[in-house]
Amino acid sequence: MWLTKKETAEKAESVKTGVVTTGGGEISVCTELERRAPTVTVPYGMAVSVPQGTEAVMTGGVCLGVVNDAGTLLPGEVRLFSAGGAQIVLKLDGTVVINGQVFEKKEE
Incomplete structure (x- = not known):
């Protein structure tokens, strides 16, 4: 012990x-x-x-x-970002946000 x-x-x-x-x-x-x-x-x-x-x-x-600041990310979400301000967010509901443009999850 x-x-x-x-x-x-x-x-x-x-x-x-x-x-x-x-x-x-x-x-x-x-x-x-x-x-x-x-x-x-x-x-x-x-x-x-x-x-x-x-x-x-x-x-x-x-x-x-x-060390990073998760900001408003929910548990399970991911954000990729650059110093220039570009970012991609993989949301919990399956949507993807690229530089503010939302792409809805396609149902299969």
Whole structure:
């Protein structure tokens, strides 16, 4: 029991948030130390170029992702967005919203 608690506490301490100090394809993130060119993990089929000033989640030399604001999303909804304002929202009811234009789910 105590070993599990100790291991969990050590893992939690190794995850830190920091600010992206150099954005783009090869980022730098400043937590208690600055990490240059950490590996940035994203799901398969996606690529990101993280903007400077974004809050990032780090563990060791790996950027696990960035802190985001879900805003008005309901549980189960997904929003893809760019710094330029383009966005795609996959809604809970099956509709897709692309830059404000709504596409209703087609019934099969």
